Each structure stands twice: as C-alpha cells, then as structure tokens.
Amino acid sequence: MKLRIGVVGAGYLGTFHCDKYTQLQDAELAAVADTDEAKRTAAHDRFGVDTYGDYRELYGLVDAVSVVVPTVSHYDVAGYFLRKGIPVLLEKPIADTVSHARKLVKAAEENNVAFQIGHLERFNSAIRTVSGMIKRPVFIEAHRLSPFTVRGTDVDVVRDLMIHDLDIIFSLIRSDVVSVDAVGVPVLTDKIDIANARLKFKNGCVANVTASRVSSEKMRKIRLFQRDSYFSIDYGTSRVNIIRVNQCPQPELEAKQLEISKEDSLLEEIKSFIHAVKTKNDPVVKGRDGLLALENAFKILGKIEKNLKVVGYEKGPDNSR
16 A cells, blocks of 8 residues: 655655656645645646645655755654654754754654654665674765855754764764764855854764855765775765775785765665654654754854954854744
C-alpha cells in the first residue's frame, strides 16, 4: 500500500520534494499546501495534485508530510502534524529557537511518530561510504562556502550552512562539546554571513568549521584526521581521498582516491524517511539530532555576538532562542 504524502511549502525546495515523491513506488504525492496562490497553481499544473491554502486542510488526506516552509514557521506547522500523530520530514534547521525545537522533539516522542530532520549531507554518497572507516578523529576541518543568494537569509549563515557540518561532525564524534569559540560578521544582511567556529570535545577531538554565504566560489569540503590516516571529502563531487601511514618497510604516506557513484542525496533522504515511516524505526536523522545541531549553533552565535561587541559592532547577530 502506498503512503499518501503531503508537502507543505511549494517554493524552490518544496518543489524538489514534490518531484522526488513522484519517483517512488511505495509513496504518492497526495496533496500540497502553500499560502501563495501562484505556487499552488504551479504545483497543481506540474504534479496534477490537489492543493490547499491552509496546511491544516491536509489532515485526513495524508499519512506523512514534508514540511518545507521558512524556519520561523517550523514550530507551528511541524508541531501541528506531530501532535496529530502524522510523521514529519522537516527541513533544517529544526526550528527558530531551541525552546521550540525541544517542544517539537517532545511532541514526536509523546506521540510515538517518526520525526526526521533534513540534514541532507548525511545522505551524501561520500559520507555514507566513509562513515564506517572513521574511528576516532582528533582534528576535523570543514569549509562550506557559497556565493550570495537571497534564499536562506531568513536565518544567519550558522543555521543556514554551517549547521550541515555541525550535524555531520556530531554524528561521527559522539562526544560532548566542552568549549566553543567563534568569530563572524554580517556582510550583505543584518545577520551573520561569514563565521568560523572552533569546538573542543570531551574526548579530545577539535573541530574547526568555516561557513560563508558571500564567497566568490562554492566549496563544500571536510577533512578528518585520525591517528594513522586522514580523509578529505568533497561533498559537491562526492570525491574521497584517503591518506594512510604505511609503516613498512619505513613510514610513508599512501594516498588512495575512492571511486564513488554520486547519488541524489534528497531522493535518498526521502526514501529513508518513507522507510522509517513504514517500518516504524528511528529515522537516520532524528529530531534529537536536529536539536543537538541547533543548540550548538546558538552557542556559536552567542560567542560571535560577544566578539562583535568587543570589536565595537553596534549590532550583533540575531541570537534569539
């Protein structure tokens, strides 16, 4: 039996969600909701699906939903469906505030319903290939740079871009953060557009993470160093280079590039969500994973705000919780 899927939010990314659902054998796109009439018309014309102006009209028509709306609306929209016992795939970040994020996680757990957060890089074929090879990194360096676009500027660059790498790092380290330092600055918006954070973990690992949405070039890379090897991963090309220490007959570095087939990360994410709904297993990226990433994003923003005040900026980042 096919799952009936609803998509709330028919904008740029919501349209991609709709398209992926139409490619699945065990799910069907049943309804789309958006407050914008033009977007509803476009969704109806492209996908031949019923559309609604109020997301609450989807109740009773769908078995699960993708919520692809501005971050400020995540709490209201996702919360409505979770409280109704309807599984939710929610785009990142999980919510606009940590308080709202905690309430969403609680609603999902109290209603025993699948709640997956759209941290897309978990489904990148390069990450999926090497995650089992990464044992205990001692140093991680991540760079996520992008040219400026208006899309995504409803939040700062930490919650817009850096949060992807934070989620990947937390999924690999599995240790508590003991200290955070960070710097950043607004450039083209009134929010932080460039940021660098240094996180130290209880197990001794250190992560240095940089994100910019005002770069002249696009870069999505992460390097992970452990005792006998390091991994260089390019998210964009799904390319992985592994450099290992070969001790025989004398110590030398041995480089190897893995051949990895590039997959459609969003399609894999949506397939994973459907599997979690059908099997009633935990999603790959649970609500608590999204909460952990957001909590640390706000810790980073708090450090940035303090440093901005030290150097004389009159207005720091939007650090509302």
